[in-house]
Amino acid sequence: MDKKQITAVTELDRSHYLTKVYAGGHFIYADEPADVGGTDEGMNPGALLLASLGSCTAITIRMYADRKEMPLEGIKIHLAIVNEEEMSPATKITRKIEFSGDLSAEELTRLMQIADKCPIHKILSNPIQIETTTV
Incomplete structure (x- = not known):
């Protein structure tokens, strides 16, 4: 089976x-805030990266929960990363996940x-x- 590449322009x-x-x-659109010369008409590239991880995480969880018929009502994911100036090889993305629904501890x-x-978590890891x- 021929797998397609993910592409963007x-x-x-x-x-x-x-x-x-x-x-x-x-x-x-992607953009930068006005205070650095952008028009603030889109997310900055760092926010797009976090949005990519958050949406992929939520979709992956939803697919699994639906397949297993879990009573998952909603998923909210909070993500953060340091500013570009503070990034280093030890930079971490924090991800906090909230679930709603009558889910067991298991x-x-x-x-x-x-x-x-x-997949995005795997790529970034x-x-x-x-x-x-x-x-």
């Missing part, structure tokens, strides 16, 4: 930092294990190499 013109992001037929424990199985070329 970003475009930035003379609009300072307001960046167009296209992926899978969808479109969003189900909660299993859902926390499943959270670490989301391993060394990443970025190969850059010009077109």
